[in-house]
Amino acid sequence: xxxxxxxxxxxxxxxxxxxxxxxxxxxxxxxxxxxxxxxxxxxxxxxxxxxxxxxxxxxxxxxxxxxxxxxxxxxxxxxxxxxxxxxxxxxxxxxxxxxxxxxxxxxxxxxxxxxxxxxxxxxxxxxxxxxxxxxxxxxxxxxxxxxxxxxxxxxxxxxxxxxxxxxxxxxxxxxxxxxxxxxxxxxxxxxxxxxxxxxxxxxxxxxxxxxxxxxxxxxxxxxxxxxxxxx
Numbered sequence: 001x002x003x004x005x006x007x008x009x010x011x012x013x014x015x016x017x018x019x020x021x022x023x024x025x026x027x028x029x030x031x032x033x034x035x036x037x038x039x040x041x042x043x044x045x046x047x048x049x050x051x052x053x054x055x056x057x058x059x060x061x062x063x064x065x066x067x068x069x070x071x072x073x074x075x076x077x078x079x080x081x082x083x084x085x086x087x088x089x090x091x092x093x094x095x096x097x098x099x100x101x102x103x104x105x106x107x108x109x110x111x112x113x114x115x116x117x118x119x120x121x122x123x124x125x126x127x128x129x130x131x132x133x134x135x136x137x138x139x140x141x142x143x144x145x146x147x148x149x150x151x152x153x154x155x156x157x158x159x160x161x162x163x164x165x166x167x168x169x170x171x172x173x174x175x176x177x178x179x180x181x182x183x184x185x186x187x188x189x190x191x192x193x194x195x196x197x198x199x200x201x202x203x204x205x206x207x208x209x210x211x212x213x214x215x216x217x218x219x220x221x222x223x224x225x226x227x228x229x230x231x
Contacts, residue, residue: 002028005113006047008038008064009079010056014102018051021106022113035059042068049075049117051109054091065094075116075155079104092195097156099192119181120155130165133228135204135213137165144204151203156181156196161204161224164214168226171217197222 005027009015012033019029030045032038036058042050050068054061065076078091078099091099097116100109120142130137134147142158144151153161159181164172172180174193201208212228 002026003048003117004028004030004045006030006032006038006041006045006050006052008032008035008041008050008056008061009053010034011053014053014079017106018109021110025110025114027113035061035064038064039067042074043071046072047074049077049113049120051077051079051113052096053079055081062090062094065091065096069095073152073154075120077109077112077116089192089195092192093199095154095199097154116155119159130162132165132168132224132226133213135161135165137162146204153200153203154196157200157203160193160196161200161214164222164224168224171220171223173221177221193222 005022007015007018007022007029008031009018010033015031015033019031022029030041030047032041034057038050038052039059041047052061052064056064061078068074068076073095076096078096079102080091080099081102097119098112100112128139130139136145137158138144139162142155144153144158144161160177163177163180164170174191177193197214198208201211201214204213205211213225215223215225217223
């Protein structure tokens with residue numbers, strides 16, 4: 001059965017271009033041209049992934065992301081203009097998994113879609129269950145619990161945490177983390193790791209401003225504390 005992609009942009013020519021490439025690659029495509037249409041389509045069609053423009057009429061992409069994140073943890077890739085860096089960072093903070101800047105190559109969009117879907121639907125790895133302190137990460141169900149409480153992570157947040165928990169104490173550089181979750185390191189996007197780590201800390205740390213699990217190694221990257229206080 002074909003996977004469904006919701007493409008949302010207020011520029012019909014962009015929607016048609018992306019739709020044609022995705023359909024050529026075997027995806028089922030649903031389209032919308034503003035945030036309100038997109039919210040209705042997302043609820044009705046339950047897409048496997050959403051390609052989302054930020055600047056749209058009636059409801060922009062950021063507000064759409066806020067609303068859909070309350071209902072589903074569907075992967076989201078933002079379509080942004082190069083001049084919209086603040087909006088792009090906000091989008092990542094709201095839980096977007098990736099972004100593509102305009103003008104873009106349709107082939108790159110398809111590649112990004114496939115990469116994010118692979119991460120979201122990755123088969124179990126070994127070891128299936130990872131434990132560090134009160135954090136338990138289960139690859140088979142792609143769930144994370146902290147002190148028995150399940151936390152809702154995006155696919156990117158889950159894969160970043162899984163990568164670091166595989167080898168607690170080891171320092172992972174930003175480019176290495178990007179490659180581990182996307183299959184390739186995009187130098188221009190390395191800084192987005194910081195946003196994903198900030199989101200991750202907000203969900204798993206008791207005091208995100210004073211993290212005990214995901215630690216920053218200045219000038220080098222991030223590591224998972226092998227001996228957190230609650231271990």
